[in-house]
Amino acid sequence: MxxxxxxxxxxxxxxxxxxxxxxxxEVYERSVAExxxxxxxxxxxxxxxxxxxxxxxxxxxxxxxSVSGDGVVLFANRRxxxxxxxxxxxxxxxxxxxxxxxxxxxxxxxxxxxxxxxTLAAGGEGRxxxxxxxxxxxxxxxxxxLAPEGTRLGRVWHFRDVSRDKEVARLKDECIxxxxxELRTPLTSIRAALDLIASGTTGALPPEAARxxxxxxxxxxxxxxxxNDVLDMEKIEAGRLDFEVQxxxxxxxxxxxxxxxxxxxxxxxxxxALEIEAPGAEAHLDRDRLRQVVENLLSNAxxxxxxxxxxxxxxxxxxxEVRISVADEGPGIPHELRGRIFxxxxxxxxxxxxxxxxxxxxxxxxxxxVERLGGRIHFESEPGQGATFHVDLxxxxxxxxxx
Amino acid sequence: MSIETVLLVDDDEDIRxxxxxxxxxxxxxxxxxxxxxxxxxxxxxxxxxxxILLDVMMPGEDGLQVLERLRAREGLAKVPVIFLTxxxxxxxxxxxxxxxxxGVIRKPFEVLKLPDEIRKLVEGSSPxxx
Numbered sequence: 018m019x020x021x022x023x024x025x026x027x028x029x030x031x032x033x034x035x036x037x038x039x040x041x042x043e044v045y046e047r048s049v050a051e052x053x054x055x056x057x058x059x060x061x062x063x064x065x066x067x068x069x070x071x072x073x074x075x076x077x078x079x080x081x082x083s084v085s086g087d088g089v090v091l092f093a094n095r096r097x098x099x100x101x102x103x104x105x106x107x108x109x110x111x112x113x114x115x116x117x118x119x120x121x122x123x124x125x126x127x128x129x130x131x132x133x134x135x136t137l138a139a140g141g142e143g144r145x146x147x148x149x150x151x152x153x154x155x156x157x158x159x160x161x162x163l164a165p166e167g168t169r170l171g172r173v174w175h176f177r178d179v180s181r182d183k184e185v186a187r188l189k190d191e192c193i194x195x196x197x198x199e200l201r202t203p204l205t206s207i208r209a210a211l212d213l214i215a216s217g218t219t220g221a222l223p224p225e226a227a228r229x230x231x232x233x234x235x236x237x238x239x240x241x242x243x244x245n246d247v248l249d250m251e252k253i254e255a256g257r258l259d260f261e262v263q264x265x266x267x268x269x270x271x272x273x274x275x276x277x278x279x280x281x282x283x284x285x286x287x288x289x290a291l292e293i294e295a296p297g298a299e300a301h302l303d304r305d306r307l308r309q310v311v312e313n314l315l316s317n318a319x320x321x322x323x324x325x326x327x328x329x330x331x332x333x334x335x336x337x338e339v340r341i342s343v344a345d346e347g348p349g350i351p352h353e354l355r356g357r358i359f360x361x362x363x364x365x366x367x368x369x370x371x372x373x374x375x376x377x378x379x380x381x382x383x384x385x386x387v388e389r390l391g392g393r394i395h396f397e398s399e400p401g402q403g404a405t406f407h408v409d410l411x412x413x414x415x416x417x418x419x420x
Numbered sequence: 421m422s423i424e425t426v427l428l429v430d431d432d433e434d435i436r437x438x439x440x441x442x443x444x445x446x447x448x449x450x451x452x453x454x455x456x457x458x459x460x461x462x463x464x465x466x467x468x469x470x471x472i473l474l475d476v477m478m479p480g481e482d483g484l485q486v487l488e489r490l491r492a493r494e495g496l497a498k499v500p501v502i503f504l505t506x507x508x509x510x511x512x513x514x515x516x517x518x519x520x521x522x523g524v525i526r527k528p529f530e531v532l533k534l535p536d537e538i539r540k541l542v543e544g545s546s547p548x549x550x
Contacts, residue, residue, distance in 0.1 A: 205528035206434040212532050213438065218445045241528075261510050 080176040082106065083162065086169055088113035100155070100178055125150045138172060146179070153180040194251045197244045204244060208237045246378040249309075250361065253385040260303045260389055267298050267307070267339050267410070271330055274311035278319065286324035289315070295334040300410040306386045307410075310394075313379035314343040314406050320375055321347030321404070338392075339412050344405040350398040358396065359384040383408075423542065425450045427469035429460040429486065430504065431478045438531055439473070447535035457486035464490065469499060471542055473525075476505035487519055500542050504529070 070092070074081050080097030084090055090106045090113065098105040103119040106112055117134060124130040125148040137143040137159050144158040156179045162170045213219055215230035222230060252258040275289045282289055311330070318328040322345050331342040350358055357363045362377035387394040391411050398404035426449050428439050433455070440451040452467040454460035456478060464472075472490065476483035483503055490496050500522035505512075508526045516524055523541035525534070 201528070202432070203434075206432075206438060208528070209435075209438040209442070209531040212530065213442055213445070216532055218442065218532070259509060 078177070080174075082116070082174045082176075083171060084113045084174070085171040087111065090116070091171060097176065100176060123149050123151075153178055154183050155179065190251055190255065193247060197248045197251070200240075200244050201248075204237065204241050208234070208241060211237055243376045246376040246382060249382050250378050250385075253382065258306075258386075258389070260306060262301050262303050262390065264299055265302055265304060267300055267302065267341065268293050268296050268332055270302070270304055270307050271311055271332055271341065274308050274315060275330060277308075278312055278315045281316070282319050282328070285319055285322065287319050287322040287326050287328055290327050290329045292329060292331045295332055295339070298332060298334050298339045298412070300339045300390075300392075300412050302390060302410060303386075307390070310383045310386050310408060311341065311343070313383045314408070317375065317379055317406075318343050318345035318347070318404075321345050323347065334412070335409065337412055338409045341408040341410070342405055344403060346403045349400040349402055350396065350404050351400065355398075359394070423447070423449055423470045423539070425452060425467060425469045426538070427452045427454065427460060427464060427467050427472045429454045429457065429473065429478075429483070430475040431455055432475070435475075435504075439534065442531040442534055443538075446532065447538075449535075457481035457483075457489065460486060461489060461493075464493065464496065471522075471538060472499055472501045473538070474501055474503055476503050476507065484516075484519060487521065491520060502538060502541050 074092055074094045075096075077094070078096065080100045081092065081094045082090070082097050083092040089111045090108050092108060093106040095105065097103075101120050101123055103116070103123075106116055117131065121127040121131045121134075130147050133145055133147075134157075137145065142158075142160045144156065147155050147157065149155065156177045158175045158177075159172055161172050164170055211230060211234045214222070215227065215234050249258065271291060271293070275291050279289070315328060315330070322328055326346040328346075329342070329344040331340075331344070333340050333342075354363060359380050361381045363380075384394050387408050387410070393409045394406065395409075396404055396406045426443055428436060428443075428451055430436055430439070436453045436455065440453055443449045443451050452463055452469060454463050457480065460472075460474075474483045474486060478486075481489075483505070487501055487503075490499075490501065501520070503516050503521050503524045504527055505524060506527045508524055513524050522544070525537050525541070529537070
């Protein structure tokens with residue numbers, strides 16, 4: 018600008034410039050206000066998130082501890098200190114090592130717990146159980162805290178007091194065991210009495226009474242098998258099933274098992290074929306227990322066999338193992354049961370299988386025994402083509418993994 | 421040797437009833453019953469058994485103690501004694517044999533097979549438990 022008189026062009030340009038600056042200012046002001054709003058919202062959101070995390074961490078019966086990668090406590094709920102009986106960890110303090118040692122001091126086996134927790138801390142997700150010196154048992158679970166791109170930021174630990182669950186499970190097992198024991202004595206007497214009556218030892222029976230006695234005998238035997246299976250399973254789970262492992266020939270055990278199941282097979286119209294390819298094969302075995310395994314497999318095969326069918330029992334030698342195979346001509350194992358065929362109370366839904374009444378424990382018992390003998394049990398089956406169970410037992414002591 | 425009289429010692433009354441009936445009817449043997457070691461010792465001289473069936477788990481004196489007391493009696497050292505028990509692990513059976521038992525019959529036993537099992541053990545033809 019120069020002089021007192023304004024150049025109209027200059028004036029217009031200046032006015033336009035002012036208008037532009039005003040608009041810019043307005044935009045800036047709006048932007049600042051928006052930024053400020055956003056910051057306020059963000060702060061609120063963070064406060065909310067913190068409160069939410071805190072509440073979630075406290076509203077549980079589990080003890081929770083989060084630690085950063087370099088051992089700084091990120092979060093610890095009140096329950097953690099309470100259940101372990103340790104001073105409450107302070108968030109922000111680099112106290113992971115101290116905490117771990119304080120917890121280990123409460124364990125029945127401090128060194129074991131330290132070692133196990135340290136191993137778990139170096140891995141991905143994991144869980145274990147720890148017995149405390151005061152008799153309680155904690156189940157604990159740990160998982161890494163991962164950033165979205167996968168970087169490890171730290172680790173979360175969850176501890177749960179499972180002492181009551183354990184106690185309930187123990188009482189349940191004890192109760193089942195006691196009831197089964199109490200059932201066995203009267204069952205033995207009922208069975209003997211029925212045998213004497215049904216055999217005509219006490220005098221000839223009218224035909225209808227003989228039929229009824231046979232039904233009672235059948236069911237008495239079935240109940241006896243169920244009670245024995247339940248007791249065996251209970252002993253296996255408590256680690257109280259005694260084994261007497263010796264080196265011995267396998268073929269005679271198979272012959273005994275087939276012999277003892279012969280009558281049952283006959284009653285179902287199923288025959289056995291004993292195919293001994295390796296008559297001299299020896300393995301480390303407990304004769305009675307191995308016979309129980311084979312009898313369970315035979316009983317299983319019989320129950321799924323069609324009338325007129327054959328159950329094949331085969332003995333062969335593999336490289337370092339002896340293989341016992343039991344093959345039936347039944348419907349095969351349905352796909353949905355394959356993963357849990359050795360679990361307790363998993364039974365094929367074929368009506369025949371249910372009618373013929375297995376205990377649902379035979380295969381679980383067989384697997385537990387075979388594993389104790391250092392062997393392996395597995396099967397092959399195509400739907401509609403029967404099933405073959407294999408028991409592979411180590412032929413040499415060095416190959417054994419078990420006791 | 422032929423069996424005429426059996427002494428059965430078991431604290432379970434049902435087992436005594438069933439075995440007595442079974443052995444008498446199936447084998448034609450005379451069966452003398454005792455519910456305890458005490459009763460067995462009181463009955464044995466008069467009964468003069470050819471074989472003694474002895475339950476292992478009994479209240480008071482157990483079967484093993486009763487066996488020792490029976491062996492001490494005059495004229496009873498050679499009478500075969502068979503244990504009735506659910507405990508038939510190899511080391512247990514060896515222990516019974518060392519004590520001088522003729523053998524072991526596993527409980528629960530099948531009553532219809534009982535006479536044959538007893539005969540086999542008495543004749544010493546069976547090396548192990550049935």
